[in-house]
Amino acid sequence: MTPYHTARFYLLVSSVIFLTDTLTKFLVVGQLVLHESVEIIPRLFSLTYVQNSGVAFGLLRNADWGGKLPVLCSVALLAAGVIIYYASKVSLRHRMLHWALALVLGGILGNLLDRLVHGYVIDFIDLYVFDFHWPTFNVADSAITIGVILLMLDTLRKPTEMEVSEASN
Secondary structure, rough: OOOHHHHHHHHHHHHHHHHHHHHHHHHHHHOOOOOOOOEEEOOOEEEEEEEEEEOOOHOOOOOOOOOOHHHHHHHHHHHHHHHHHHHHHHHOOOOOHHHHHHHHHHHHHHHHHHHHHHOEEEEEEEEOOOEOOOOOOOHHHHHHHHHHHHHHHHHHOOOOOHHHHHHHH
């Protein structure tokens, strides 16, 4: 894969995540009122429209300090920039790592758009098993989570002989 193809790969994967996230949020807001819940699979999965002014898992949603939104947007922009820079430096042979970074980038951009447009992130995927309830999330959050899991798996992966020789040069 050439650097040109790598850039196209990032654009494609991140765009698919971003557009899917944006479209699903648009559909939810158009069909549900705030806090409305529609059970899809009883005692397992619902669509519930919530507005998350915090970060992952609703952390900081009740924090009420004036600069929270600009700080969260700045952190997202910084993270996106770091990912783009790092991706340009990573060997083209690290396919899992490239997938991970592209997924995280698409997720960051999807949630960033929400923060810039609404001042909060739209969440709607509601999972629960009996009394256990997972915090409501969205497509962007899913992409970020999958990307982070792939990043962790990539760090556990034993490098090939070629990767070791490239790193020593």
